[in-house]
Amino acid sequence: MATATCTAFRAVVEENGLPIGQRVLYERVGFLAALCRDLTTRLVAARWDETSLDVLAAGVDERGQALPSKGWMALRRLGWNTPAPASASTSASAECAGAGRTAGVYVSDRVRRAGEEQAARMLRLALHRRAVVMALLATWPADPSRRTRAEWAALRALLPAGVSGAEIRNRTRQIRDFVCTHQGRLPAGLCELEEPPAVAALVLLAAMDRQQATLERLDAASARLRVKLPLCAAPVSGRDWAWHVIDLRLPVTVELDAVLHAPTLRPTPTGRIAVDLPHSRPAVAIKASGHSVGIGFDWGVNTLLTGAVGRLAGRDGTARVVTDGRALIFDATAISGKLHRLRTHREHLAAKRDHYLALAAALGAPHRAWGLLLHRAAVLEREHERVCARIRHLNDTLAWSAARWAVDQAAALGASVIYLEDLTTLQARGRRQGNARLSGQVRGTVAEAMRHLAAKAGIAVVTVPARGTSALCPRCLATLGHHPAPDRLGERGWKWAHCTGCGLSLDRDLAAARRIVSRGLLGQAHTSTERATGIRTIRTPVEGTVTCVRRPKKTTRRLRRARHAATLPARPPGPKTTPSKARPTPARPTPARRSQTSRRMPDVRTVPATTPTGAVKRPAGHDTQTPTPSPGRQGPRHGVPLPSRPEELPPANRRRLSRETCRQRTHAAERTGFHHVHATEVHPLTPRFGPHGSNTRPRRARKA
Template identity: 55%
Template sequence: MSKLTATATCTAHGAIVEQTGQVVPQALLAERVAWLAGLARDLAADIVAGRWSAADLDALASGVGLDGRVLPSKGWMALRRLGWDVRPASGVHVCDRVLRCAQEQAARLLRLALHRRAVVAAIVAAWPREPGRRTDAEWAALRALLPDGVGAAEVRNRTRQVRAYRDSHDGVLPADLTEVEGPPACAAQIVLAAGDRQLATLERTSEHTAGLRVKLPLTACPASAKDWAWHLLPIALPPTVPSEAKLCSPTLRLHHGRVRVDLPFQTPIGFAPATGHVIGCGFDWGLNTLLTGTIGHLTAEGRVVTDGRPLAYDASGVSAKLHRLRDQREHLAAKRDRQERLLAGLTPTDPRVAELTPAYEVIAVEHERVCARIRRLNKALAWSAARWALDHALAAGATVIYLEDLATLEARGRRGRANARLSGQVRGQVVAAIRHLAAKHAIAVVTVPARGTSRYCPRCGTGTSALTHCPAPDRLTERGWAWAHCPGCGLSCDRDWAAAERILARGLLGQQATRTDRTTGTRAIRQVVEGNVARARRPRKATRAARRARRTRTDLHPRPAARDRSKNRPTPKRPTRASKTSSRAPDRRTVPAPLPNRGGQRPAGQAPQTTRPPAGRTGLARDPQHRTGFHRVAATPVLPLGQYADGPPRPRPPDLPEILR
């Protein structure tokens, strides 16, 4: 039994001083938390700025302390093994636990810098002739030097960073990350996980509440231990934290004048095996849709069979909204930069400074507001798509989900522009959300190579029969990208659907080559195993008349008896009805109907509707109204169909006789 670690953000609206019983309002609590977070930020910034050099980063990357022992995983202990101590300002009393929290934050920033340093070093070592366009051989040489898990977007951004440095230094490439960028900024937060019970304690008081006991300063510059006091912060746990979860030490920070508590918690989950899967789901990062998937079954003969039902999560409306927000953000950023240039060219005594400063502050606030809105929409979209994908896997009884490996997903041409259009939807967030939700239900998430999934036919081509792409099924002779057609077997389907089937086949057929990363726990298949995919439609249920005939032991079309097979007697006539119904619609008056609240006789015709008709059932299965959470998202409904997973029995009216049920 393993544990799943997640983080929930809570808000502390007030506190109580433990010694005096004084009730601390939210504004005063935010001020005291800001003092503590400011002390930790200043101490961490001193460490990062003082150790931002190639020699110190080499010492941290070596993993060995001054005493020759291996550095521990805890950041503050690793810095102390290296002798990187920090002292507060003179006249400020800070306990050793606060120093630990500052060292932990600094160690995390420096260890993240080691990853960026390795990426920059690999790019410089394999610098291409044309940085904007690498050849296949140059890409292969770069991939061999890059750390595991580096995506194409990170490589592209770091290449632009190195190119800007080279252009500003007369064609000289940087020797280290410290020459390309300065020390990273430290956030105003306090990481309580580095402390112990002498700084903070956390206890769960009920199923939905918890109590955080933390020592906070009473002044901005505490001079002695008397300027520190224990505060009890009641916390309301969100519904995402289950009752059996174990609460861990949180992180305190300030956000818009409110105290935010980033609370990690661990939930016990079952183990998801890497191999032995029979039913799986494959999802493709589509051009027309955000996610396009299919459900497949691995037979005993080693064949992959799908049910012929495509799954689509179309987020075109949200993408359009994100495009408008990004255009607005870029427009505000351009205006903000212009205001900065104007202010930089003026002296402080210039009277125009008083006119430009308020305008610059308004634009900066509006720019930050738009950026926050984009981040919230991206996060909500990512979790909605992940929830939808997991619901389909659960409905089908799948034990594994296969996705395209983002590190190998590098597109060109029309697809490259589509990837730029979908960049705001944060595919990495979708993958992380799918992994998080799938781990709760013991479903494995495995990535497969993305190269060639949209090029070859999933029916007849194992790397030999290439697909032709066209705009629509009735325009096969034109050149396009949305529809796929195979000239060999005649397959005609959506391009993303065909790619999803190949992703599913690569996963189910190559699951013996699944490798698990020991540090992150992510699973991936590096070896490409191709195989054809067959479509077998799910068997349809018997009609109501056939089920009724089986219950009454009759036949819908009985054979005539032996004495009736001869034509010795005439065929009996059908009984005639007294009155014949007509399919003609009744006559209706063309005058409008009176309002319901007013008097008057209603004319003949249909009565006006008082409520809207029920909407179509689309979206998540757990939502009783089957909504997706976005009014601009169209998603395939989650239905447990077919022989892969037996759905719940349909409810029957209790007042009907047994023969009619």
């Protein structure tokens, strides 16, 4: 199941058929979201104690029966439902069961279900954090920053399955801060360590039935949501509620055969209604092991993803991984720089806003500059929210673009599995600028998007341990030396890897990608699948070498003639007759004219870099496109015929023509969604490197 966010483009009140604007719809959905948030906040605050969490963690009610999976039903089975105000109007029917923020507020039982469902989800999420905190408190070491081997073993025995090292570090720091604040006293549990979680303003329509909300699909691009909304902030009777028909515009990611489920309504700060629409479609069963061709991707700061394709050769004790040597690169340096500038601008706005608020608090209300300072702080707050929304949108778009490129590469290369680093173990260290870039990247979004897109293509996504992938040589498993560049091996750096044992010299991220695909293919027997989320992980690393395949030896002319003669029919007996020649025999190529090719596998792809007429020459490994003007267009943009001599144009027109020609030539936005992202083109491998191929591959094609 996936979730797509769509927006409403038309809303009508069903009773009178009158259309309403976006502002009125936003206001009424906000009324309902505020009612649900108030119900959830009251219930979570009332049950935020260790005793209630113990009862919920047991999973059974007072009669010993298992609690249902639906949250609102489980809370009502335990008797935790929110009581109605004393002055609220009630009735025998379920429609009149009320609860609200103040006395006299009327809400239906379906609205109460939505609030209780959200509260149950928040309390169930707190159970995992509580288990981690209790395990840390039971084995609290003398030095929290450095545990001994015995202390780590005792902690791992009490922790829940699947807890990462990053979560252990974060919870340890949280408890250590509490101890420092409270004069060395440990907290009694999660409820003392943390305040009740903040509740978001949203409406879970999944907890309601058809008497409160219905959903139907109209066509491939639209759906219709029918929901009962309050007409005021504090409805006092059923007359203050009305049915609204909302037409939704579906994104292109929702296929025509997808089954739509009850959505979630969220009022956004920009004045729009975000509709989180879950949809599902049948997916093929993907095996967890038994893969022969896979791709491993390494995570980087500027080079977002660097991949290497590998094939499993041999069996059991003789199993080994071979690769074709090509590097799959998704370079988002320009986008990463833009995000870093936006984050710097956001911090600057926050600092100025806090400065104005501090000045206003120091001056007080009677001062004449007090109102001006608050006004400036409000302006900066709006700009801060706008920059934050820009960062979120750019991060999300970049993550889905990288995931789509990775899945396309796997499908083109015939890989049935994608191996990723376990991103939860990645921690920002070093300088502040590097920490900001690393912590601001959406590693989890990339992994989730890749799992979603790979499931559609029938490709498995498995995470492997990230520790040591860049430290050892993929060819001989010796310690790698890290240097700034291949011609600066005497200096220490991080970009280039060089092995003094076998002489391997290549990009550090590419070496790590080969190690990742090797760990994945060799450790398939240790793949574990999480039942709740379906995430597949290999936690036991299996080390092995990676070998670049070699080309077949060049056949001699004598062998080629013998093979050709074996396929010809036998010549009849008699004297040999030679027909008259219509053209002279061409000269045999001299050794200088023959191509001198090496049988070793190069570090570039087999498809050559094309250099058509009028295109810019580039190094091997990157494609260029010939300008392809659209039919019926005479010029780049405005229909002006292209001059035969561009130097005759004015300087401004000449620069515009150069920009338009470059834009038509690259077509970068059509490939990756960005104009400044450099990604390896999707080229299929030859059939001989497929799942049933040999260890060889054909020769590299010559340039045109």
